[in-house]
Amino acid sequence: MKMRRIVVCGILYFLLVPLFATTVEEVLPALSPDQITTLYAGELVEGKSFSYDVKTLVPQGSISEQHLAQALQKPESFTVVSLSFIPYPEVMQSMSSAERQLYVFNTMRSISTQEGITYISHRAGNKPKELIEKSWYLESPKSRSGLADPVSSSVPPTAEYYVYQKDSSFKSNVYRHSYITTPDEIFVKVQNLETMRVFGLFKAVETEMLAIAMSTMQLEDGLLLNAMATIEGRDPQVKVLGYTVDLPSAFTRRTTALGEWFKDQLNR
Secondary structure (H helix, E strand, C coil), X not given: CHHHHHHHHHHHHHHHCXXXXXXXXXXXXXXXXXXXXXXXXXXXXXXXXXXXXXXXXXXXXXXXXXXXXXXXXXXXXXXXXXXXXXXXXXXXXXXXXXXXXXXXXXXXXXXXXHXXXXXXECCCCCEEEECEEEXXXXXXXXXXCCECCCCCCCCCCEEEEEEEXXXXXXXXXEEEEEEEECCCEEEEEEEECCCEEECCCEEEECCCCEEEEEEEEECCCEEEEEEEEEEECCCCEEEECCEEEEHHHHHHHHHXXXXXXXXXXXXX
8 A cells, every 4th residue: 555655646746747857956955055066076965864854865756755754753763864966977868768767777676786896894994895795686585596687678667576685794685675666766665574683693683674775866967866774673773792883874884885886887
């Protein structure tokens, strides 16, 4: 029912708002001039729900806005949100809006190319460290044999996939990727289907208590990229063997790494 409501709201938004006649300032009216300058300079604007009004960091009337509103209502949870602007790369500039959506949709699903991406690790002295070691699609949550990245000839309103990933922080896990699309937005929610453990040993996030979301929106001169992570049922910090794992920071670095991966793939 929630999925159907989100799809209907997305369609209504498309009917009421002129296609792509939008700028960063129009879809994010609460941003300050400094934040807009930061975005156009290619830098991130980010916030954490326990210290900032993160609702200002998602486009008005978007699927991301609806997702965030639901996330902020969850008890004993927190959400980190990051926002970036990507000028259309040369390969996309001559495309129609529909061709761009298809290009973005296929790029977002090329998860095998996430193998080897890095993030800035505090424990490694603020140096780049490999984040994702293995990444592939699964036929079902119980299978382990890898499937090739899907490539589509059109963008469906919804789609769902299962993904296996092994990363440096939480080791092996299975995730569900749920997509919702409109003619100008592509939204994907990634949810853990297994308990996530720090170093593969100590429980950090219970099953389905993590939701990482990424959304793209076509604007006049580029893509607006939203990334957010919501964690339910636990404090922001986890203490493990003398280490303090700051979950908001860890997942901000994670969504930042995914955003950089996506930008790199768009330009290939």
